[in-house]
Amino acid sequence: MQMIINGNAPVDLTGLNKRDIKDIERSMEKERVRLESEGFDEHQNTVLMNAIYHALVITKKLNKEKYTPKKYRKNNQFNNTLGREG
Known part of the structure; x- marks a missing residue:
C-alpha cells in the first residue's frame, strides 16, 4: 500500500x-x-x-x-536456523 501526499514521492506503507x-493520522492532526x-x-x-x-x-x-519479539518476526534468521518457519 502506498500513499501520495501533495504530489510528492510516494511513501511506502508496507508493514x-x-x-x-x-495512529499516524492522529499524530498528524495534533501537529x-x-x-x-x-x-x-x-x-x-x-x-x-x-x-x-x-x-x-x-x-x-x-x-x-x-x-516485535523475535518469535513473531517474519523472515527471522534465528527461527530459520532452527528449521522453523517464521
Whole structure:
C-alpha cells in the first residue's frame, strides 16, 4: 500500500496496519493544530507536515521492527536456523 501526499514521492506503507496508519493520522492532526497556533503560513505548514509525515512513517516502521519479539518476526534468521518457519 502506498500513499501520495501533495504530489510528492510516494511513501511506502508496507508493514503498517490500519491501526498504525490511524495512529499516524492522529499524530498528524495534533501537529497540524500545533503548527497553526505557531503562525506559519500555508506553504510552511505544508512543507513541515510532509516532513513530519515521512518521519512518523519511518519511525513507526523502525519501532515495529525493533520492539516485535523475535518469535513473531517474519523472515527471522534465528527461527530459520532452527528449521522453523517464521
